[in-house]
Amino acid sequence: MSAPGEWASIPQMAQVAAARFGDAPAVVEGDSSLSFAELGQQIDQAAAAMLAAGVEAGDRVAIWASNRLEWIITALGLQAAGAALLPVNTRFKPAETAYILSRSRARLLVVEAGFADIDPAGLFRQADADLSALENVVVLPPAEAHNVPGAVSWADFLRAGESVAPEAVEARRQAVGPNQISDILFTSGTTGAPKGVMMTHGQTLRQFSNWCDFADLRRGDRYLIVNPFFHMFGYKAGWLACLMRGATVYPVPVFDVDQVLNLVEAEQVTVLPGPPTVYQSILDHPTRPRRDLSSLRVAVTGAADIPVELIRRMHEELPFQRVCTGYGLTEAGTCTGTQPGDDPETIATTAGRAMPDLEVRVADGDREAAPGETGEVLVRGFSVMAGYFDDPVATAAAIDADGWLHTGDLGILDHRGYLKIAGRIKDMFIVGGFNAYPAEIENMLLGHPAVAQAAVVGVLDERLGEVGRAFIVPQSGSAIDPDELIAWCRERMANYKVPRSVVLRESLPLNATGKVMKSELLADS
Structure with a gap:
């Protein structure tokens, strides 16, 4: 296994994966399968297209699309070009997306028009959004680009990149370093206007290499991803982790229990993370007892309220060898996790203990909360965000002078150092x-x-x-x-x-x- 220090950046890691895992399947989507080597070639094509479109190092490029192969290719292509990835929630309406594009001054948008009522044309009807920085809109198939003002098709976008020399792509990729911003994930905005969380390549690689160890993700695993790619769980703890370890990605755009059961059975899926509702739906499905789900090995879930009975049933009625939960947030990634051998009650009612090289504490105002007392969860360590995009005031409010991130979550630490989430302060x-x-x-x-x-x-x-x-x-x-x-x-x-x-x-x-x-x-x- 490669150590994160061997990779200077995410696109370099993907290039190493293409050479290392070669003909092994990287992404299986419907009847099509793409090897790691073929994925590497398509990443280079997308990176060349980014250069042809004028994307410069440090620019922001947005993806507004479902879980699909092109999402992965676009993300790694833009990062190879030195840009920062800007994922957009597929449930967002044009006004919400326009705010994020305007706030981040995104240079290019790749969009899946029509999925979940995504309406890219509606972006340009938002009078209060400044989209002057948005120079290119690329529409993914099967939608037609001519329905969106000034847009080009995915095929035409890639074709334009054929004029870019491979040496130029390689030079841009090699220039991307560990301290460069890899992505900007906007918060949900439940406590005010959404803020863009900046993470670096080095932070991301280090943390999600640790996550692979936590989840026991292995080379050759078959990982079905129902968590949306626009979220950290589907992106970083999803397909990015698969690239690190040589696992195969099975993207699922919309959770449908019948489709998931069919895929698990037909493809012998081994890793199936998701929210508790995914496992409850599988357990309650009338055909489940007749299904061959014997390949399932790892489940990763997380929520403040998981029934203990659900974890027991996952252990007793499903073949999972490892069921784990954790606590994370956009501003710091995965901060805690349960451990092998933890009992169902611990897995259901706690989020485990601090991940490697991270500190987690609970504070009641200015004092340390005693074990069993409720207070605000604070996190410190390498994975704490580089800051909120273009918002030093909000960054200073979130990260104190000692480097502690104030999460806004309420929690309780027990005598073992295991964290229990008690909700949001605002709730x-x-x-x-x-x-x-x-x-x-x-x-x-x-x-x-x-x-x-x-x-x-x-x-x-x-x-x-x-x-x-x-x-x-x-x-x-x-x-x-x-x-x-x-x-x-x-x-x-x-x-x-x-x-x-x-x-x-x-x-x-x-x-x-x-x-x-x-x-x-x-x-x-």
Whole structure:
């Protein structure tokens, strides 16, 4: 295995992978398979096209597309050209995407028009967005480029790169160093306007080499990626990790349990990360007992509220040898992880301990929180972001003078140094003077045998200021009486934590990474 110090940059790592793994399959998409060597050739073509389009070192290039081969080729091509990757959420509307393109002054956009209602033409109808820096729009097949003002097709874009000498591409790639910005991932914007998190090539390679060890990713693994490429989980802990280790990528644009089961069975998939809902859907699928899922070896998941029973079932009813959870955020990557041999309760209710060469602590104001106390999670180490793009004020507010990143997440460290996430500071609500943490209450609710999913929000109350409201998805075939569930809670948790109302739902609103969108629940409250 290559050590991260052997790679100066992500595109250099990809070039080494092309030579090292050669004819082994790198990406399998439908009936087509691309080897590592062939992927290397297509990366060079994309890099040449970037140079032909005028992309310079330090520029930003955006990708607004689903999980597909061209996403990987584009990302590595633009990075080989010295540019920084700017992933865009496929659920974004034109106004949201235009803000990010304008804020980052992106030079070029590669877009999959029509996927999930992506409307690139709508970008140019946003009167308050300055897209003057956006010189090129490249439309991926099967959409037609002529439907987007000034756009070119993917084929024409690559064809223009044929005039660029291979030596020019190689010179640009070799000029990319470990301290250069590799990507800018914009935060979700739930606490204000989205901010662009800058990471370097060296940071990314070092951290996700560690992640490969954590997940036990091996050469020859077959990795089905349902996590979106625009997110760190699908990009860095996804296809980038596969390139590092020589594993095969199976991109899935939209999670469909039947498609996933078919792929696992037909392709003998070994690695299947995803949010808890992915595994719950597989376990509950009526055909699952008749499926050959024996190849599955590794599951990686993460959420503040994972039912212990789900982890037990994954161990007992599915063939996974390793089930692990962790805690991470855009500003610092994966910060903690569970360890081999951890019991189901530890895997479900904690996010493990600090990853190698990172420090994680919990602070209550200016003092260190004692084991078992709740406070803000702080992270320090090599993986903490280089800063927010063009926003030194926000960077200084997030990273203190001692190098600690203030995550905005509430957590508890136990005596083993294992971290339990209690929610976001902004999600905490105060009931009659007592702090109530939604993730803690949700974990308790998941202990009820009839509860499949739970989300708790604070709502206004004339007497107590705020009280909890629980949105509950019952287990399949189970019936829940809200009053009985509240009575069950009163027997198991302090009075201020008990939800005062329960709303039954068939499903919870989830974003593309499987997190509950509590803003939508609050809008319904």
